[in-house]
Amino acid sequence: MGARYLAGLTAATLLTACEVTQEQEVALGDQTAQEVRAALPIVDDPYIAAYITELGDTIAKLTSRSDLDWRFSVVNSHQVNAFALPGGHVYVNRGLIEATGQMYELAGVLGHEIGHVIQRHSVKQMQSQQKLGVAATLACTLTDICNNELGQAAINIGGTAVVARHSRHDEFQADSEAVENVLRAKIDPAGIPVLFETLMEQRQTQPTVVDGWFASHPLEETRVANSRELIEAAGADRIGGLLQDIPSYQEFKRRVARLPEPVVPRAAPQTR
Template sequence: MRQRRRTSHARWGVNALVAASVLAIACSISRRQETEMGQLYAKQIDADWPVVRAPEIAGYLTLLGDSLASVTGTKDVEWRFTLVNFADVNAFALPGGFIYVTRGLVERTATMDQLAGAMAHELSHVTRRHAVKQMEAAQRANVGVSLACVLTGICESTATRVGIELGGAALFAKYSRDDERQADEDGVLLVTRAGIDPEGIPRLLQRLLDERKAKPGALDAWFSTHPYEEDRIQYTSALIARLDPARVARLAIDTPRFQEFRDRVKQLEAPKKGR
């Protein structure tokens, strides 16, 4: 009986320590953990998706991305910029500085400033740690369930644990309006600092909105991850209107290298439909 009691007490002692760990993890995700998560997701994407590795294409995207990253003021992020040969129009960021752009988006951009604006928006999601904050919120939402798993052992199967984690993540599938506004504010600031015309941001948004109106459903991938488009056009235009017009007039709109890059992207093998 004593042995059973000691074993029971020991088990509860271990469970208490693990429960404390669950609570601690639910509070914050470190930059190292953020990078490791991004690396894990990026490895899976690189293995499963049609990532473009042609040096001329990958090199230019990295060049443009690095010019924006250099003015973020962020020193502890190792940025990586990748083109995916998907017809869908989209751009997204993984935790830790992994930025992905689809062929469909590149083909919708007419000038360099438009692509730079879309990329700057994604850089801001990383520097502001928007996805990480969503994960932390999801962990806090699930902490009661996680504690139940620890204390009762009801979640021994991997499938159950994964289901709980995915259920929490599903609660936060999109960026909030405030997150999008922050990313737009930073996007305007970053391209301007990098010597690029911020007018490319509302111009691209308007072009995509016009296409959506002409072909409903054509850009579902973009609008599912970048909502509030009409508000964003008005908001970014208002932000730009506050800048010195003489300064904006001197900023770069396009370059021959961008047009060469865009032509090379168009010459890639037929794109796949996105996932």
């Protein structure tokens, strides 16, 4: 049997279950991660890979799902976006890293994507859309790969029926999780609204670069205000003296900026 058929069979089996177990969720995420790696230009530079992993683990290992085998990767795409797969795979495009000014902004993104995994948003969405019989791929649901310059080569990832973009409710939950996630790691959650505002400004000047983010992460002024309210609600005693930036983050950004220009991958051959 071909890998694409197996991916579809695995996903369909999991989605028809009454309750998806953590073991099944991890299996689905692992399968999809293999196909994402085959289709998208994952950065293998040791320094960059180690840095994103260390920052991600610093946050994820303090959450309610610290038992997951979390994996963090950078995608060599100038599109501003990030996404997470079921079971703990988190991806951040270089374009989003380049859009940040300080470490606490990227930490907020990681905390947000970790929040989607904690809340099992993708699994719930996939089960819901499976019942409706809506046809789209898992990767199209969790990323913008069907809509950007890398996407046309990766449309055949996965094989299950799902629909792209998170709901505003899911985004609010993930924002709430993000605030708590970075606070536990002693990182200032103010980086969350700071990055939101940066992306909203970039949408006016570079819409094609940030449209992928807005397609999969609904963002408007009310969400920026909500994130600030969540931070205020955390209490002044928890906010003071938290990390915003460290020298190594600026070196990390320089390394990312020196990456080769993205190469559009060829679509993996379909097997039957």
